Amino acid sequence: MAQLLDLNSIRSVLVRLEDTIIFSLIERAQFSCNARTYQPCAFSNELPGWQGSWLDWILLGTEEFQAKARRYQSPDEYPFSNPSDLPDPVLPPLEYEPVLHEPAVTNVNDKIMQFYTQEIVPSITKPGDDLNYGSTATRDVETLQAVSRRVHYGMFVSESKYRADVDTFNTAIKANDVKTLESLITKPQVEAALLKRLERKARHYGQDESQGGSMHDMKVDPEVVVRMYKDHVIPLTKVVEVEYLLKRI
């Protein structure tokens, strides 16, 4: 249990997810913006009666299948689709001691979907429509699920910090003192080091050393990746940490 909630071990998962997220953004950037993918009812001919977007439909199908494989019984996985629309697993539940305080668990995937489709996709893709709706949505699902894991891992960070200083956190929680909770969970040095590392990784990935330069279509703008974390991923992770703490006792 100690290993499970060791803050350094938890942070190493966040570092590893940086690579997953950068590479999934590079894959998505291979296709045009394909804005139709995100527009409700834009595929009403192909999907009669479906009120959501093409992406919503692909997400539901993907998550239905993954739910059968027990994905959403894992405390680090949260669906974008309505959980009541997902089937029960075909596998028996895994017996393990719960790590998170279940009543404090929160799902912010609606906010992730919003910033990803409205800001990130337009900033990493060529404008226009290349008709590659299947590939586009498949890459979107991969990216959204990686970002979701990253943001919701904030609950493990929060639980680890809580257990390390129960009295201090309980005082702030009982007073509903959000400002103090935000200050207690915020580690500016960790954030600064992360953004520097992220810029370095995004600048390096997609490089082809043998050709002496970068393969431009293999890259995403490092500034976009840094800004995504600075403006969305980190702030939303901290929202998850604080929301979790407010319901921890």
Ligand SMILES: C=C(O[C@@H]1C=C(C(=O)O)C=C[C@H]1O)C(=O)O
């Ligand atoms: C995730 C943590 O909590 C906060 C959020 C961070 C992030 O989202 O990258 C980094 C540091 C903290 O401000 C942590 O302490 O590692």
